[in-house]
Amino acid sequence: MIYLVLSILISSSLYVIFKLFEKFKVDTFQAIVVNYIVAFSIGYLYSPVKLPIQEIPSQPWFLGACFLGFLFITIFNLMALTSQKNGLSVASVSGRMAVVIPIIFGVFLYNESVTIIKVIGILLALIAVYLTSVKKNNDKTGNSSLLFPALLFLGSGAIDTLLKYTEVNHVSEENVSIFSASIFGIAFVLGVLYFLYQLIFEKSNNINIKNVIAGIALGIPNYFSIDFLIRALKIEGFDSAILFTINNVSIVLLSTIVGLLLFKEKLERRNWIGIVIAVVSIILITKYGN
Template sequence: MIYLLLSILSSTIIFVVFRLYKKFGINTLQAIIVNYFVACTVGFFGYIDGSDFTHVPNESWFPGALMLGFLFIAVFNLAAITTQKSGMSVVAVATKMSVAIPVLCGIFLYNESTGISKIIGIILALVAVYLTSIKTKEGISIKSKNLIFPLLVFLGSGIIDTSLKYLETSYVSETDVGLFSSTIFATAGLIGTIILIGQAFMGKLKISFKNILGGIALGIPNYFSIYFLVLALRTKGFDSSTIFTMNHVAIVTISTIVGILLFKEKLIRKNWIGLGLAILSIILVANSAI
């Protein structure tokens, strides 16, 4: 359980860093790309035994890590497009509701335990993440022509979590968790660098030192959010559907509380209801695992 708590804490720090990006006018794309290389470096030099990385391409999990690295940067760009066309709330809902994909896969593909308490908790969790993500009384509105973008964000985010579970279960040894995580970030960083090179050729690239600092601030907790999540998925006695549900809902809950305390966010009634349901869902899901 300690690994799950550390992953939640790391993800909450990511939320705080993203909020500070807006305050200091940091270019999110540049910071994100720097963050991938920082996260990769943290893993390579802090959590990997030995220094010979030449065998990485021969690892059975290597193709999966490449795919995840591509998905990381692809989902980020899709989220940016969705924000421009439909607003931040739509992105928040699509990203957080994607927890339904790994939860359902855990139950149906891995025959994980189910029960009334767990099922009710999962349903309440989905309702909670929706209500806490809505920042207007009117809810969200998406034009039919733009529906494809949040749908892709939803699918991409869900596939990332589901793939993490599949790869750590089938291919990643306990000693390779750090190397596996770093390879994902390295792939995402390299793809992001190609994007920046393209911007440079088009004369649209302007690198700022504050963007690099922003990437460093994000990269450290980002690495640990994945590293500890993979370790949490290995916790005996806890199904992946339980881990993913508690992880997503706890991040939503704590991030909302942090937003109120640090950034003076104002919550509407829907948000407060969602916050209450989130806490209740965590209790129900956690209780089902005991």
């Protein structure tokens, strides 16, 4: 249970850190790149399996780690943009509601049952993402304000699906840390390549110490948010449906409360309705959808 509690607290803190990036004018992309080398270093040193870096590509989970590394750096940037442009509640709901995607894939990959409650839950999840994302000032800009939440929803679902598939089929208990570290390491390499492209062809600014410090502050909780979640999933006798229910609902509610209290975010009635529907849909899907 302690792993789940820590995962909830740390995952919620990531949205807060992204909002602080906006306040202190941090270059989000540069900080994210630094964050990944920090997360990789922690995971590599923390791992009980001292696997040489050159042997990582030969591991059965390496291909999955490559895809996850690409998704991590892409979706992490989307999470930052959604938190900054749409608010903490929108970002957290969009990311957490993505639990419906691995459930849909589970029907095809694992021949899981399709129940009426599960279908209702999925439909409610889509409605919730829309209601929490739409505000009055969005009416002037049309549907463009929904782009980041929608992409975050789809990308987060892809991460959850692939992470669960790789963890179940290829990752042993002792390899959790090195697997997590490898994902971050691959994301770091991809980030550096894109940064070099910007530096050479787009004449972007050189990295500065403020962005490095911000990246370190992000990298530490980012690593442990994934590591603790994977460890919680491996606890025997702890039903994963209940675990995901507690995890997702808690992050949505905690992020919303922090956004209201710390950043004075304004929520309209339809946003509150969306949050309530989000909580209901997660409970339906993960706890009563089998």
